[in-house]
Amino acid sequence: MKAGFTLSMAWLHSWAGLFFGWLLFGILFTGSIAVFHAEVTQWVTPEMPADNQYQTAETRDRAIATGQAWLDRHAPDAQLWRLTLPTDREPSIKVYWRDHAGKGTTRRLQPESGEAIARETRGGGFFIDYHYMINVSRNWVKLGPVGTWIVGMAGIVMIVACISGIVVHKRIFKDMFLFRPGASRHRAWLDGHNVLSVLPLPFHIIIVYTGLVTLYWLYIPAGIHSLYDGSEDAFRREAISLQYVSPIDAPPPGPPAPMVPLQAVNRAAERQFGAGNTAYLAVRDPNHAHATIEAYRTRSDRVTQQVEQIAYSAADGRMLRATNHSAAARVQSFIAAIHYVEWGGPLVRWAYFLVGLSAAAMVGTGLLVFTAKRETKRGAPAWLRLVHAVNVAAVAGLCLACAAFFWAERLAPAVMDGRAGVAVQAFFWSWLASLGYAALRPPAQAWRDIFGLAALACIGAPLLGGHGWLHLTTGDIGRLSFDAAFWAFGALFGWLAMRVKTGMDRIAAPRKPAQGTEQMA
Numbered sequence: 001m002k003a004g005f006t007l008s009m010a011w012l013h014s015w016a017g018l019f020f021g022w023l024l025f026g027i028l029f030t031g032s033i034a035v036f037h038a039e040v041t042q043w044v045t046p047e048m049p050a051d052n053q054y055q056t057a058e059t060r061d062r063a064i065a066t067g068q069a070w071l072d073r074h075a076p077d078a079q080l081w082r083l084t085l086p087t088d089r090e091p092s093i094k095v096y097w098r099d100h101a102g103k104g105t106t107r108r109l110q111p112e113s114g115e116a117i118a119r120e121t122r123g124g125g126f127f128i129d130y131h132y133m134i135n136v137s138r139n140w141v142k143l144g145p146v147g148t149w150i151v152g153m154a155g156i157v158m159i160v161a162c163i164s165g166i167v168v169h170k171r172i173f174k175d176m177f178l179f180r181p182g183a184s185r186h187r188a189w190l191d192g193h194n195v196l197s198v199l200p201l202p203f204h205i206i207i208v209y210t211g212l213v214t215l216y217w218l219y220i221p222a223g224i225h226s227l228y229d230g231s232e233d234a235f236r237r238e239a240i241s242l243q244y245v246s247p248i249d250a251p252p253p254g255p256p257a258p259m260v261p262l263q264a265v266n267r268a269a270e271r272q273f274g275a276g277n278t279a280y281l282a283v284r285d286p287n288h289a290h291a292t293i294e295a296y297r298t299r300s301d302r303v304t305q306q307v308e309q310i311a312y313s314a315a316d317g318r319m320l321r322a323t324n325h326s327a328a329a330r331v332q333s334f335i336a337a338i339h340y341v342e343w344g345g346p347l348v349r350w351a352y353f354l355v356g357l358s359a360a361a362m363v364g365t366g367l368l369v370f371t372a373k374r375e376t377k378r379g380a381p382a383w384l385r386l387v388h389a390v391n392v393a394a395v396a397g398l399c400l401a402c403a404a405f406f407w408a409e410r411l412a413p414a415v416m417d418g419r420a421g422v423a424v425q426a427f428f429w430s431w432l433a434s435l436g437y438a439a440l441r442p443p444a445q446a447w448r449d450i451f452g453l454a455a456l457a458c459i460g461a462p463l464l465g466g467h468g469w470l471h472l473t474t475g476d477i478g479r480l481s482f483d484a485a486f487w488a489f490g491a492l493f494g495w496l497a498m499r500v501k502t503g504m505d506r507i508a509a510p511r512k513p514a515q516g517t518e519q520m521a
Contacts, residue, residue: 006168013164017366018387020157022394023134025363027151029398031131032356035341035349036482037124038089043482044409044423047117049091049110057275060085061263064281066114067093068262070107071286075099081283083262086111087300094280120420121409126427132211135424152219155208162205165197190369196362203355204362210339213332214305254289259314262293268317269295269310279307283314292320299342306333364395368500371443388443389435396450396500397434399493403457404430406486410464444500451497458490 033040042048067083075081075097084094093109108117122129129135136147197204217224217235228234266278279298285291291314296307309323325333337343341352371388374380408426412419438446462483 009164009167013161013168014370016157016164017161017363018370020154020161021363021367022390023150023154024158025360025367025394026398027131027134027154028356028360028363029402030127032353032360033402034124034127034131035353035356037128038087039124039478039482040127041121041123041125042090043479044121044123044406045092045108045117045119046410047110047119047414048108049112057267057270060266060276060278063093063111064262064266066109066111067095070109070114070116071095071097074107075105076287078286079284081286082280083283084280085278087298092117119414122420122424123409126405126424132215148215148218152212152215155212158208159205162197162201162208166201169194169198190365190372193362193365193369196358196365200355200358200362204359207339207356207359210335214336214339216332252290253285256287257289257291257315259283259287259291259293260317264317265293265295265312265314268312268319269297272310272322273297273308277301286314289315291315299337300345301343303337303343304330304333305336305340305342306330367391367395385443386439389438389446392438392443392446392450393431393435396447396454396493396496397431397438399489400434400450400454400457401427401431403454403461403489406461407457407464410461447500448497451493451500455490455493455497458486458493461486 063086064083071078071081071083077099078097079100080096080098082096084090084096086093091111093111093114094106095109096104096106098104109115110117126135132151133145133147134151136145136150212219217232224230224232224235228238262281262283266281269278270276273295277298279296282294282296283291284294292311293314294309294311296309299305299307306323306325306329311320311322312318313320341348368391371384371391374384405423405427408423412422416422434450437450441449
């Protein structure tokens with residue numbers, strides 16, 4: 001009975017890990033990069049200033065005045081404005097407006113001159129989108145974006161794989177510290193998979209669970225359908241107080257009328273939030289009699305996903321309302337914040353980044369173990385060749401695709417139609433090309449060549465557009481750190497190119513006959 005249960009769990013762990021591992025590696029790898037989404041956007045935008053001096057009341061007032069003046073000139077009749085203040089991570093001023101047809105537009109402004117940065121980019125937002133919806137946002141089903149549902153399904157399978165992996169481990173505590181890189185055949189990859197699975201196991205489970213809780217209302221929509229007649233807007237308004245998303249009870253705009261300066265509203269909000277803690281301001285029906293100004297607090301200094309919000313009358317600056325989240329909303333907000341990691345500063349982000357990469361490596365080594373175990377058996381099934389090709393594309397090809405994204409971001413002209421989609425196309429086309437190459441080449445050579453190309457792409461990326469050690473002369477430590485990360489990835493991919501090929505060659509090599517036996521002619 002026990003043996004049968006263990007074998008069934010081993011079968012579940014192997015096959016669920018294979019099919020969803022192809023998807024999970026990309027989700028985990030891009031999610032790790034997304035931890036530094038703001039730094040990614042800054043790296044791909046050389047026009048963005050290197051540092052931010054907007055940390056005093058005077059400079060924040062100047063940034064708000066610059067953003068409001070720009071919106072007054074370019075979107076005076078918008079339904080909604082949103083003005084995001086500069087931070088250390090994103091030193092540009094970000095303005096957003098939504099017209100009455102529901103179309104939203106975002107621009108980034110130079111904090112000193114107020115000029116718009118012409119370069120359109122997905123930047124770090126691409127890795128966020130891929131991480132939670134694999135860049136598929138269309139509502140192909142009534143339940144919501146199909147990409148988000150696929151990622152949610154993969155997250156559930158990862159939890160199942162973690163639990164089934166615990167069941168099949170006979171020496172789980174020993175495997176925490178057992179790693180034999182020089183072991184024969186597939187043992188080294190199995191040891192690596194075990195170490196990467198067991199040591200960070202609590203993080204793996206927590207990060208997947210919190211990711212699912214973040215979008216609980218999408219994965220379990222029965223409550224919305226029964227309590228809110230299927231109105232997602234009504235639910236979001238009451239449960240998470242996103243007033244600017246759905247102005248259900250907002251009065252009509254009224255006639256045109258002047259507004260109080262946004263700087264005055266921000267100063268009033270900072271008396272509640274604390275100096276410098278306003279993240280952004282939202283203005284509903286700007287330049288009209290019934291306009292409201294909503295101030296949102298930053299989340300960088302507390303573990304919460306729900307932002308504290310205060311609304312003011314744009315006509316006279318008096319406070320209208322403040323958010324008062326329920327206990328249930330605060331609990332969900334805390335759990336979601338653990339996943340989003342907007343708190344804790346650089347040290348926490350680096351910790352999430354490294355442990356997230358370990359989760360991706362766990363999946364990648366698991367895929368290698370799957371094929372290695374079956375290659376060692378006589379008469380490996382014909383379908384294993386296809387599994388090899390998909391493994392190469394899912395792991396090495398995904399790494400190459402991420403590098404191609406950064407190259408395209410820096411090489412594409414700063415001003416061109418559809419520029420924001422160029423890097424996304426480079427990502428998917430290079431990924432597809434890696435699959436085609438892996439299907440045509442022997443597995444060992446495909447691993448070596450694609451990882452090797454990814455290594456060269458990472459090493460060369462910092463040299464694009466005057467990057468590299470030139471940042472030492474400008475004092476741009478942020479971009480220099482990003483360049484150093486590229487070189488570290490280049491070294492890692494180069495090592496993997498050699499290591500994986502050597503391991504694959506050893507697996508493919510015929511076994512030597514044992515002593516005392518004769519080879520059959």
